[in-house]
Amino acid sequence: MDKYIKGNKKTEALELMVGHYLVGNQGIYKVQEFLGEGGFGKVARCTKLGSPEIYAIKIITNVQEGKEEFESMKLIQVLDPDENHLMKMYECFSFQNVICLVYEILEESLEDFLIKNECKATPLTYVRALAQQMFQALKALKSIGVVHCDIKLDNIMFADKKSLKFKLIDFGLAVESKELPIGTDIQVTRFRAPEVILGLPLDESVDMWALGMVLACVYFADVLNRAKNKDTFFTRDNGDWRLSFIDLLKCILQVNPQRRITPSQALEHDFITMNSLMPVPSPDKCRGLCERETQLNILITSRDELISIYCTDQKFGHTSFKEFSLFS
Template identity: 50%
Template structure:
């Protein structure tokens, strides 16, 4: 892009530009040049790199920048040449779990990097396998560096509700709309390490809801005060005040909630047509803001939390698995006895096989 560098082959493309090999004119030394087609984004990354220049890049496992310059409508940042990314490393292993000695080395180096950034009050904001790179797998197989500071920021500049990071590496405080600080990077790093350990990401990431649902499955409900003060908590949770055990519960997707209620095994608990017609999935009242929910100013009473509607489990599964905890509409019927049937009573059977997986329930094209 100019008299300073001779561009070679392109190595990859990101949100704002491309990365290519380059050599300085009159030199055989190879660098990586990031050509950013958004001048504002390029300038912000340049400013971030100026801030972290106070840290020794080799000691703190951070990518080293050599220079930056503008060429026409592009911002060009010249970095040291590194090897493959951690994402490539995982892919080449066909997503098999990494060895503990490898995970330990990666964890130690990235913790050093985050510790250095924290010392100068910088939040990286985009920790993921694609932004962790090996330096040289031939001469130093387990040496890594953290790259891409295009979204780095002083956390004090972030407002509550700021959207950042990508799923599945997005911290719960980002999703729930809580105050943000450098600890969001620690969450992302933990997800990266878990991915290395099990060979896949620990949470489903098709949506923020699926991520929160997976988090609840694995770790249980967030603390009451976090849900109370979260700007977006009610997008994922409901506070049940009129309950024998007042507390927070995870919202159920409308379509699954409806089907689960209609498919109740016990006919006495099965949803009636009139109840189904008033369901949010049919009326879509939730889209117009007419769905009744607890006021945001309400403070939960006591510390008791209602059991989540998804059973906590240690299984790191991406497959939706409806639990038996969904609330069922009460339905009284005096024709049904209150005592259990006699042992010789014939069980209720059906000639139809009812699918239970969401994919089967959606049907073709669903």
């Protein structure tokens, strides 16, 4: 019994080892391996004794932070986690100095996917599936007045890569929209909405901006945020689907949050509904996209508070230009 970790036994998450047991309210969990760690503690892949099921247990060393994440998860209990593409929580239990949250096991994050894919371009088939499911997730959160506040590449995971199923995870910073005061320090820098930076009134539209940045990173292979220079040059196959996606991005990345597209409206966009568009090419066909003649060059530059976008069709020589100002 010396390997069991009970409520009346002092311990620290860093002392946990593979093979240790955690005694929860709904069963006893055995640590099989550690999936990752951070400032909060560790995430362990665990099995439950007497069950073939596998779980991901987030072990949080800061008791207050653990309780806050549990309270945040309680906000979304009314939502169906599978229908709305949200991470499923089974239970929360505590013992001295440690909080454990038991979640469903998922595959890998978008961050890990891009790294393993060596930041190569992602087919629109993947992007569309990701966008549709995350729009549904944000629509559900908006319906109950909850803001995630921390949407980024490593907080969206594959639930099933073969069927392109995704889930939104980590609700540790989620709050009710009415509790978002001006000047709130939320979102990591590269996914931070303009209104957060400028200290303006906030609402759930901050999540849409962050998701728009995620979709751009995934499609453009995260080049935009990894570039050493402010000028970033992209070459993509031309076609209705890509142009429709870029149009959707423009609707999401509206500097004025009042003009930003909502999750419900995004679900009705042509890129998602496929109305008036040719079918999305399969992943196999996407491998040969770069060999086609027609290409679109996109040049994004930034200077002071101005963001400029230039689009040039290599085949027909058409060029379009649009400039945004953070203060307009």
